[in-house]
């Protein structure tokens with residue numbers, strides 16, 4: 085991405101000079117102009133006052149070809165880390181799906197196919213940055229430090245899965261679509277007011293771009309030049325509704341232009357492109373140069389959630405075509421070419437991931453049911469008398485309370 | 488007569504109303520091609536096409552907003568909000584426009600709009616998918632609010648809602664969607680809005696419930712029946728406007744009442760019902776009216792929701808209290 089802030093600065097100065105000149109011109113010549121226009125009619129040709137462009141970024145294609153001139157500087161170790169996080173994410177995702185089918189987990193939103201968008205972006209975050217997820221960010225969340233056990237806990241209907249560990253600056257999952265967006269802008273604003281050089285990243289889907297919250301949040305971010313990165317995973321579906329029913333625009337990235345900042349579309353299945361775009365946007369934010377919208381073009385390979393059956397509304401061929409663009413596969417090809425990947429390494433990574441996930445399942449399933457008091461406990465910092473009374477009556481009722 | 492679930496009964500009502508009146512259109516998230524996340528609109532897209540069964544962009548505010556505009560222009564939109572917990576973004580349109588365009592325009596415009604939404608807990612749904620927020624809507628002058636309790640009721644009430652000249656919020660108890668089957672006539676019938684139904688007659692206590700709470704209430708009534716206590720169960724059907732007459736008459740007869748709702752207690756509809764009973768039948772009462780409700784807390788996730796939702800045992804305890812007062 086180009087850093088346009090300097091061009092903008094001079095552009096604005098120039099505009100002001102022009103504006104002053106225009107005012108002088110009008111007052112001096114208005115009489116004469118009026119007269120002449122009465123005689124001939126004034127010439128007011130239409131002119132272009134604004135154009136825009138949206139960049140597309142791809143670094144690693146589906147065959148594993150890489151544009152080394154664009155590749156972000158990552159050590160071999162870091163590239164392996166990206167791979168390992170993506171494998172862990174997929175392993176957790178597959179396990180969660182199976183658990184749901186076995187009746188051991190509630191409704192779950194799979195991220196199959198979106199591993200690069202999540203891992204690439206979250207990998208660019210610093211621990212001091214803040215992160216506001218939607219509901220499909222298992223990959224980003226575990227990379228940030230959330231124990232995988234808590235992902236399972238949340239989706240099994242246990243609120244303690246939302247109790248983000250101290251020190252991890254993340255919000256819990258957001259179910260009401262798009263509502264996290266203005267909140268993220270607010271946290272970014274607070275950081276700016278405090279003078280903290282951190283950035284905020286918030287995740288959203290293509291469907292969320294239809295919500296007022298999206299537009300209002302981006303507008304605030306633009307107006308107050310907030311250090312926030314909006315990371316849109318355009319997986320092209322919002323349950324059964326295709327992207328064409330969310331927007332007439334060619335890209336989602338261009339929506340940022342209307343709010344006065346840059347938007348970029350990246351290949352969301354290319355972990356290098358996602359990482360590079362996220363890193364640059366986060367650095368720009370931390371340096372005080374305002375927000376960015378990153379559209380990761382990807383695809384939801386799975387059903388919307390375990391409660392959905394996508395074969396009702398989309399073609400198997402479409403899914404198959406996107407399976408071929410698999411984000412893990414292409415990184416693997418690249419790494420193999422570079423001598424960073426072989427079967428033994430993969431076995432070791434896959435086994436470690438499986439063990440981690442199995443341990444998380446065991447841990448989660450061993451947790452006793454939540455204390456029913458938890459229904460009340462967090463309503464306020466201090467429970468009002470009335471609510472205490474409700475709780476006591478409830479407890480006295482031995483689970484069959486009356487009030 | 489076919490035995491239908493509530494999902495099928497609502498589907499049938501929509502289909503028949505769309506056939507009857509070309510002004511009826513269905514719109515919302517996922518209502519078209521996929522037939523709705525609960526399959527309530529299944530088959531309508533194939534039958535009536537994309538012009539009348541419309542998958543919209545993801546925006547509750549605009550779904551309701553455009554429906555108001557369409558209604559003012561002469562259509563009869565039936566908008567779907569996928570879950571009640573997502574209606575909040577549309578509250579401004581509902582409260583500031585749908586409910587008052589008739590008033591604001593001094594009758595020049597009106598808003599024959601239905602907003603359907605599944606509500607309530609008990610199906611182990613994710614966060615924000617189990618709320619029971621009828622009181623917010625009942626508190627809004629100019630909105631009618633309906634909550635059917637059975638498949639038969641749902642069909643008849645929805646027909647009336649679609650034909651009503653004013654905005655109607657149609658709250659569908661998702662817990663009942665597939666839980667019970669009932670004979671539902673294929674032929675046209677309607678159940679008038681603003682009238683409640685005596686589900687079972689009894690002389691000892693009046694139990695008032697609606698939507699999903701009717702089932703545990705009936706169960707409690709049956710348990711009391713085994714002990715020789717007669718419960719008069721009132722199915723409220725329409726939450727706004729309320730049918731005071733039926734309620735007051737029943738309370739005057741039984742002299743005792745219990746109100747059951749899954750919504751939080753404070754400022755729940757139970758409070759309004761008690762106020763009316765006190766205003767119109769205080770001197771008939773043998774005991775203070777009891778409420779069995781959700782707590783004044785956030786609706787818990789599935790692992791704790793069974794503690795939150797009223798059940799038959801809690802209703803029985805409340806009945807015992809009003810009887811032994």
Ligand SMILES: Cc1ncc(C[n+]2csc(CCOP(=O)(O)OP(=O)(O)O)c2C)c(N)n1
Nearest residue numbers: 220259260261289290291292321322323573
């Ligand atoms: C305000 C709101 N409306 C409706 C829903 C139901 N719902 C859950 S996810 C979803 C689609 C979201 O699509 P998108 O933003 O593209 O995210 P994705 O599911 O593809 O990750 C819908 C309609 C919701 N959770 N919140």
Ligand SMILES: [Mg+2]
Nearest residue numbers: 289290321322
């Ligand atoms: Mg999507």
